[in-house]
Amino acid sequence: MEVINTNKAMYIKRTKKGRINIKSGNKVDLVIKLTILILTLLTVMAFFFFDYTGLQLGRAITETAHNLKVMFLEPALSHFGWGEAFYQVGVTIGLGFLATIFGAVIALFLSFMAAENLSKPSISKTVRIIVAFIRAVPTVLWVLIFAIASGLGSEAAVLGMLFHSVAYLVKAFSESFEEVDQGIIEAMRATGSNWWHIVTHGVLPSTFTYLLSWTFLRFEINFGVAVAMGAAAGAGGIGFELFMASGFYFDLREVGFITYAILIIAIVLELISTRLKNRYFPATAR
């Protein structure tokens, strides 16, 4: 008799009085509802906290509509020629590329330390904490801080972007390493191979394509970041031209041209990375 009772108790939720709980919902539902509620409340509150200095909404909207029309329908170059435009786009791509490549190399070594199946728990935890700390500082602050030490230029920009790329890639790489079949590592350990052999012959070959795809995804992000760094930290490239065209010359047609240039590169990069994703991460993106 008692056995049946305990069995029932396991899958029928009862209130304290012993009644069967007919209210639907569980912890997951509750958390989802609470999160949505809090986000909505914060959003409503946000509009009271805003600083509305000098805002004339009606005029601003019509003006922006007009500006967007000029930008996107009549793009033109006035302060520099096509050759210069290509060169500046090249500079931005170059900055992104350098940060990605150096970031990938550094991240590779750090992620060996961060992956739980390849290193000691204490080391792995330390690396993760450092990485979380680095990621919390916005890239632009890293670039600006490096700019004081090395002067404005590509070094500051690449180093600043490098920090974030390393943090991002360490997370991605170490997660791919942890997904490696434990059997491979065990088998190699049984044959007496040392840590270095396990990494180069067991772990790297089976994760290489993932690492490449992650690196390319980061390159896609870094292109956008490089544009931003050009504009906000004076790192040069097409972002800086964009900043000059909109902030100093107020040349909407040139802004339009630059925006188109950025858009084209970004879409090309996105197409490539979507194809990579479909090929190598069929589980996460279809």
Next chain:
Amino acid sequence: MNEKTIRKSRGIATIFLIVIIMMTYLSAVITNFNLAEGLATIPKALGWIGANLIITPETWERLPSILDKLFETIFMSIAATTLAAVVSIFLGLMGSKTTKVNGVLSVISRGVASFSRNIPVVAWSLILLISFGQNSVTGFLALFVGTLGFLTRAFIESIDEASQSAVEALRATGATYFHIVNKAVIPQTLPQMLSWILFMIETNIRSATLVGILTGTGIGFTFDLYYKTLNYNAVALVTLTIIIAVIIIEMISNRIRKVIL
């Protein structure tokens, strides 16, 4: 694996490596990047950070005004993300293969998403700055547009992934479009969507700093102000508050994510 395939893959790897090195060299030439100088900068910069980015007792007096701006920034990114998410749900439903109303709307929603995602937030904020002026609304709108594109893409992916069979089952019972969306698609994908929204809030607080520097709002403006007046102690304090805020928000959203996913 025989000897031939090993040799072949080794050949491909070598070519790949050479191409990468050449591209790195090319990028370094274009951008005037000097590796030796760059490496030398790192210890110099770290030394500088250690020597100058120190929070002195006097700077603590600035904390209230910094926190004020920080909260403005956090609110700005939450509001931008939440409102963008609401619009993105509709765009996502239009754009997804399983729930689209018709082909034209699907193409339009995907187009809007791609357009707003691929133009960087920087460009949006500079464009909006021209007519909206220096205030929170500019930053809010810039973040809103960028988030809209990203979330729409993420939502389309999660809707496509999750709800195929449930949608079919409901359609077989003769449920209307509204019923299908409300009872099958939304409940199934809501945790995934919420996880994306939380991720976007984290990202947006970081981007808000950047947008703030450009548009003169929020914590970014405070940072820029102290940076340009060479008040590095205050710069350190601003950076510290941003780090703490980002880490706290990351921890909260990781908690939520653990429960709902």
